[in-house]
Amino acid sequence: MSTCTICHTTAPADAYLCDGCAHGLRARLRQIVTDLPLLRAALRPDTGPAQRGGSGRAHSPLPVDVRALDLLGPGHPVPIEDPHGDQTGGIPIGPLLKGWARYLAADVPAVWIDGHGTMRIDRCTDAQPRTGTGTGTAAWSAFLQAYVPYAVTRPWAEEFYHQVADLVARIERVTHTRPRRTPKDAPCPGCSAFALVEHEDQLHIRCEACGHRLTPDAYAAHRAEVMPALAAVALRIVAAQQRAA
Numbered sequence: 348m349s350t351c352t353i354c355h356t357t358a359p360a361d362a363y364l365c366d367g368c369a370h371g372l373r374a375r376l377r378q379i380v381t382d383l384p385l386l387r388a389a390l391r392p393d394t395g396p397a398q399r400g401g402s403g404r405a406h407s408p409l410p411v412d413v414r415a416l417d418l419l420g421p422g423h424p425v426p427i428e429d430p431h432g433d434q435t436g437g438i439p440i441g442p443l444l445k446g447w448a449r450y451l452a453a454d455v456p457a458v459w460i461d462g463h464g465t466m467r468i469d470r471c472t473d474a475q476p477r478t479g480t481g482t483g484t485a486a487w488s489a490f491l492q493a494y495v496p497y498a499v500t501r502p503w504a505e506e507f508y509h510q511v512a513d514l515v516a517r518i519e520r521v522t523h524t525r526p527r528r529t530p531k532d533a534p535c536p537g538c539s540a541f542a543l544v545e546h547e548d549q550l551h552i553r554c555e556a557c558g559h560r561l562t563p564d565a566y567a568a569h570r571a572e573v574m575p576a577l578a579a580v581a582l583r584i585v586a587a588q589q590r591a592a
């Protein structure tokens with residue numbers, strides 16, 4: 348057992364990130380790809396509806412969102428050895444993902460053991476994503492997602508997590524997207540508040556009142572246990588109100 352460098356809960360032995368933060372890292376790598384169309388849309392100037400008989404627009408076109416341009420630009424490869432150097436403010440998506448993929452590939456030994464104890468054999472001298480366009484963002488994201496179980500066992504896992512999280516935060520400031528948040532209907536087993544919320548990018552369902560966490564399976568079992576009794580109570584209250592009316 349060790350402690351997660353991100354959230355300070357218990358992490359698997361030899362891991363620098365807990366399962367929940369590893370899940371969040373993978374979700375963010377996925378989100379980078381799903382948000383790309385929105386980022387590209389932010390690059391296009393608004394041409395506005397055509398005006399009948401008009402010779403031009405009523406307003407000048409909106410300027411291109413330079414933040415989107417920064418994120419989608421070619422840029423310089425990420426200086427991973429100098430993560431706090433002066434270039435980290437605006438590393439675009441492509442160079443950041445490719446930089447980490449290269450760094451990871453150089454770091455992967457021929458044989459390694461993943462978080463579930465499975466021995467993996469890789470002969471990695473450079474990152475060679477097999478899916479997508481080869482050099483596209485989706486391919487680099489898929490490559491990095493596949494190596495998250497290895498990455499969490501390395502001392503640089505925390506830096507990797509933070510750089511990906513910062514990148515996603517910069518993307519969200521342009522696209523205004525947020526991972527979906529679903530309030531759950533069963534009360535919290537820790538504090539009985541109706542404050543359990545499921546987040547698309549998080550492994551655990553979390554109570555916003557007391558911080559209690561449970562896995563989706565544990566929530567399903569808890570819900571199956573408490574909801575029939577709650578429904579019966581609700582029916583009795585409704586019946587009592589009807590009698591009183």
Ligand SMILES: [Zn+2]
Nearest residue numbers: 351354365368
């Ligand atoms: Zn964690």
Ligand SMILES: [Zn+2]
Nearest residue numbers: 535538554557
């Ligand atoms: Zn609670």
